[in-house]
Amino acid sequence: DVLELFVTRPLIGAAECARILGVPRASAHRMLVSLTEAGALEPTARGQYRLTLKMFELGQHVPFQRWLFDAAYLPMEALVSRTRLASHFAVRDRMDLVYIVKLRHWPDRTRARPGQRNSLHATALGKVLLAHAPSEIVDERISQGLYRFTQYTIATRERLLEQLETIRSQGFAYDREERTIGLVSIAAPIRGRRGQVLASLSLLGPVERYRQSLDQLRGDLTVTQQEIEASLVPQRPSPA
Structure with missing residues (x-):
C-alpha cells in the first residue's frame, strides 16, 4: 500500500516508491498522482510527495503537524486543568481549520476531534488563522459563502473583514455563540520564531463562564500561548 510507506x-x-513496491516507476508515479488528486x-x-492534513486523522505522521502536537499537548493539559474548560489547537489547510489537539474538562458539545475540519469564519480558532492568512485566501x-450556523454567525464580507482587522490589532479572536449556541471561545495565534502564525489555540466553554471571568x-x-511558542524555538521542521 502506497500510503503505508509514509509511516x-x-x-x-x-x-523510491517503485523500488520498495517492486513496480515500474511509471506505475508508482500514477499511484502517487491518483492519491494527490484524491487529496x-x-x-x-x-x-x-507527502501526506496532506486530510490524512492527519488516519496516521498523524505529517512531521510538521506532529511537531506542533508535541509542543502544544503538555501546556494545554495544564491550561485545561487550571481553567476547567476545553482547549483546542488547530492549523489552517486551505479553506478549513484542522484540529491537531483537543482536550476537555467539562462536557464538551463541540464534538471536534483531532483531524476533523471546521469553519474558519465561525470559530475563534478559525478567525485567528484567517486573520493571518494571505489576502487571496x-x-x-x-x-x-459565509454559512450562518447561528443567528450570531458573521455572514457578510464587511463584518468579517472588520473583525479580522480587529483580531490582528488586539491579538485575540472571540466566538460568541457563532458556531454553537451556548458556547463561547477565545483564541490566540501561535507564532514561529520569525513571527509567522503556525497555528491557533483556544479556550471554550459555556457562555456564563466567560461573562464571569473573561480577563482571567x-x-x-496568554500564558499557555507563550509556553507553546517557547517550546517551538529550538527546532522547527519545515512545513514546506
Missing part, C-alpha cells in the same frame, strides 16, 4: 518516510518520490498526498518542490473563503481566562490563554 516511516515523511517524503517519498516515484523512484491524500501533495507534491513538494523537489518532486517528492480570505477573498476565496468569502467568495465561497485571557490571561491563562
Whole structure:
C-alpha cells in the first residue's frame, strides 16, 4: 500500500516508491498522482510527495503537524486543568481549520476531534488563522459563502473583514455563540520564531463562564500561548 510507506518516510518520490513496491516507476508515479488528486498526498518542490492534513486523522505522521502536537499537548493539559474548560489547537489547510489537539474538562458539545475540519469564519480558532492568512485566501473563503450556523454567525464580507482587522490589532479572536449556541471561545495565534502564525489555540466553554471571568481566562490563554511558542524555538521542521 502506497500510503503505508509514509509511516516511516515523511517524503517519498516515484523512484523510491517503485523500488520498495517492486513496480515500474511509471506505475508508482500514477499511484502517487491518483492519491494527490484524491487529496491524500501533495507534491513538494523537489518532486517528492507527502501526506496532506486530510490524512492527519488516519496516521498523524505529517512531521510538521506532529511537531506542533508535541509542543502544544503538555501546556494545554495544564491550561485545561487550571481553567476547567476545553482547549483546542488547530492549523489552517486551505479553506478549513484542522484540529491537531483537543482536550476537555467539562462536557464538551463541540464534538471536534483531532483531524476533523471546521469553519474558519465561525470559530475563534478559525478567525485567528484567517486573520493571518494571505489576502487571496480570505477573498476565496468569502467568495465561497459565509454559512450562518447561528443567528450570531458573521455572514457578510464587511463584518468579517472588520473583525479580522480587529483580531490582528488586539491579538485575540472571540466566538460568541457563532458556531454553537451556548458556547463561547477565545483564541490566540501561535507564532514561529520569525513571527509567522503556525497555528491557533483556544479556550471554550459555556457562555456564563466567560461573562464571569473573561480577563482571567485571557490571561491563562496568554500564558499557555507563550509556553507553546517557547517550546517551538529550538527546532522547527519545515512545513514546506
